[in-house]
Amino acid sequence: MASTPDSQPGSAQAVYAALRRRFSDGVYAPGQRLTETVLAADLGVSRTPIREAIGRLLTDGLVVPAARGVAVAALTPGEAEHLFVLRADLEALAAELAAGRQAQGRLAPAEVNALDRAVDQVESAVKAHDPRASAQANLALHRAIGAAAGNPFLEEALHRVWDRIAVTTVANLDDPHWAGAITEQHRAIVSAIRAGDPAAARRTAKAHIEAAWSAYRPLA
Template sequence: MDAYEFIKEAIILGKLEPGMRLGEETLAKELNLSRTPIREAIKQLEAEGLVIPLKRGVGVRRFTKEDIREIYDLRTLLESYAASQAAIHRTEDDLIALAKANELYEHSIEDTSHLDMKSVRRIVKVNQTFHEAIVAASKNSHLRFHISKVVVVPIVFRSFYWYNDFQLKQSLEVHKIIFEAIKNREPERARIAMHEHIFQGRDNVLRHLDDSEISHLLKEEVK
């Protein structure tokens, strides 16, 4: 496993918490590498905006409430466009992949009696598969590239952890509607459905942030 993947994974899984600084020597020892490849990996993550420069070195970026609002707006725009494009450009293979991802999503929700850490993480992953399949069907590689960078932020922020299983079941229904729209080549219906879908997620997350029961996640600030 290379340094970039390792560090990114660590940030996504929360093993490296926001605000935490990335010690090069430490990471190097952990990966049995010298500092050189570590530094290069960090430079990449910096270009993606996952880590930010500190006075000395870099630290895991801490996303504010405002960041989350902006990111969700952007993601809504990009993914609803992707859905509409998918309805135009999708092939039969895309449909198969889409159906399969959706089926997996359905199963992983049904198999989950209550939402613990592990099951949420599994659902996140399957959900991602569905969304990625749509983006792939849109046949715009640059759109895909930028969406992949945008989507990482809510994951790092742990947005998904604030869903309840009613919302999850509702998501499944919307997924099915989106699938049908793409299958039937109805760009506008696909776009609107996806727009609602992500905006719903946005609202849910922002509501929780306003409740500020988890606002401690945001309290400290990197110097």
């Protein structure tokens, strides 16, 4: 299949997607200043698509204006609380819908098995004491559950919430007490989805995010 202009590595869309992945992966720290020149050099592209991508990141709330560039947005405690309240309900709904699809026979076995593997990957990264790998694997699991819900509008809303929170996830998964607890919680969510039990999936997913909020350490 021929690539479209937006799929070319140097296109504004491709650059925007690459930068969003970097935010999700915790590459940038809250308050870190980002300039067009540095980002263009990092990604090996011209400054024009960087400039367009930064405009979209400003709209997304992932960066804020700063001297000679932008800075990575840092969540205030109040903003973080609002996001986690929203996230708890969105992720609870995603798990509920995924379990409902499983009960209806609409969730492929490969999708359910992929959730189990994703849990294993989080556990392996946590045991390796690798906060960044843990954060990446954790987000991959939550994205997989969001995709399993089968609702693209819900998934889009979740992506926006995840990206705002992801910049601090690495530091939070460096907490051994919280990192050690998440595997059991993840397995409970996936077990409920596999069992096709929407009520249990909703309950365990919401409890997991509420526990995440209790362990959350905002960065400034």
